[in-house]
Amino acid sequence: MKPKGLLTPQRKAILDVICASSDHPTAAEIMDRLRKRGSQFAYGTVYNTLKYLTETGQIQELRVGEACRYDARTEHHHHIQCTACGRVDEVFAPIPNEWAEEVARETGYLLDQDQLLLKGVCASCRAPTS
Amino acid sequence: MKPKGLLTPQRKAILDVICASSDHPTAAEIMDRLRKRGSQFAYGTVYNTLKYLTETGQIQELRVGEACRYDARTEHHHHIQCTACGRVDEVFAPIPNEWAEEVARETGYLLDQDQLLLKGVCASCRAPTS
DNA sequence: TTATTAATTAGAATAAGTCTAATTATAAAA
DNA sequence: TTTTATAATTAGACTTATTCTAATTAATAA
Structure with a gap:
């Protein structure tokens, strides 16, 4: 299935959380922060979105420690x-x-x-x- | 329980496998190679031994990708x-x-x-x- | 509208690793 | 030696992070 690349409400909320975080949150931490904002999405949605945002260069994925972390800063660093x-x-x-x-x-x-x-x-x- | 630091047959076999590998094997790969040599130990033993060998400086643990990898070269690199x-x-x-x-x-x-x-x-x- | 297909969902499945309780092995003390 | 203490091993249950699957929902194009 070729993705259309829509900025759905779920994707927007997830991107917002990452942009509002400077501590490189893990997927689990992102889900926590979403919950605190009143949003709660399926695991699959969060993981799919993180992959999608990474592949489209909107965020950066860091493989550090046991869990992946995500960074809204995409400049070289x-x-x-x-x-x-x-x-x-x-x-x-x-x-x-x-x-x-x-x-x-x-x-x-x-x-x-x-x-x-x-x-x-x-x-x-x-x-x-x- | 304070460890005695014995070089048991299991620990020796595991250390041997790592020393004979230059490709930084994961725990799963180490278990594979042990099996091929005719040894098969419990998961727990392999993980405990890897921790023990790392803590005593006999091997180096690398956290890279999804699984830890192990390196017999302990010099700075x-x-x-x-x-x-x-x-x-x-x-x-x-x-x-x-x-x-x-x-x-x-x-x-x-x-x-x-x-x-x-x-x-x-x-x-x-x-x-x- | 209807058809097509992308996105989301709940939950099962997987993979790496830790923990637990029971058993075995080993070394020191008697 | 035999006993005692404790370290190491074992099998398997459990946890955590992540992926997969099948069904459903949403959105765009014909």
């Missing part, structure tokens, strides 16, 4: 996850070109400059009196 | 996954220091230099007459 609390933040510093070339040479891969996942410990997890 | 076929390869080129500092400054994270996951398209997936 990377992500970093805290190994202590699991939160995911944006990284806008671009990869240095020489390093990208070195990696390409070493591995034979054509690098996707957008899809970098770093790990570390976030500021609040490092705070002394947390 | 990164990984790159092919967005076409899913294979995972090693990357030994170290992150440039200035870039790491820039990311740390931007995000407030304390970077874990070891845990970088890149994406790209591997040489064979780029081959013309594949």
Whole structure:
């Protein structure tokens, strides 16, 4: 079935939730937030919509940790996850070109400059009196 | 219960399989390979052992894609996954220091230099007459 | 209108992984 | 040695994230 690409009320509500979130929510968190707004859709609808929005470039899917997370920012950027609390933040510093070339040479891969996942410990997890 | 850290026959067999694999197998693939060698252990044993071997630094756990993968190489290095076929390869080129500092400054994270996951398209997936 | 097909729905199915309670194995103490 | 304590293994139930399926609803085109 070829999709018509309609912005149905369900798709709009889901996109709205993602755009209103800066914490890269998972599908489950998106469903929670929809419920709080008074909308409740079938699992299948939410997952289909997330796939549709990703494929049409309206959101970005991040495979990090055990569940996929979704990001309304579609500009080129990377992500970093805290190994202590699991939160995911944006990284806008671009990869240095020489390093990208070195990696390409070493591995034979054509690098996707957008899809970098770093790990570390976030500021609040490092705070002394947390 | 404090573990004694025994190298039981099960643990040895599992470690052997990982050491004999250069393709970062998943738990399911490890179980397959054990079966082919004539060993078959309980799910729980395999998962417990993978956790134990990871915690004692004998192997490295990679959270990439939908399933964890395991790597016998424990030296500092990164990984790159092919967005076409899913294979995972090693990357030994170290992150440039200035870039790491820039990311740390931007995000407030304390970077874990070891845990970088890149994406790209591997040489064979780029081959013309594949 | 009617036909066609896209989108949604509820719920079953799958896959990765964890948990539990019972059993087996091993090492230390008596 | 035998007993005791406890670590490791086992089978299988359970959880969580996600996909699939078949039926229904909605919307567009003829």
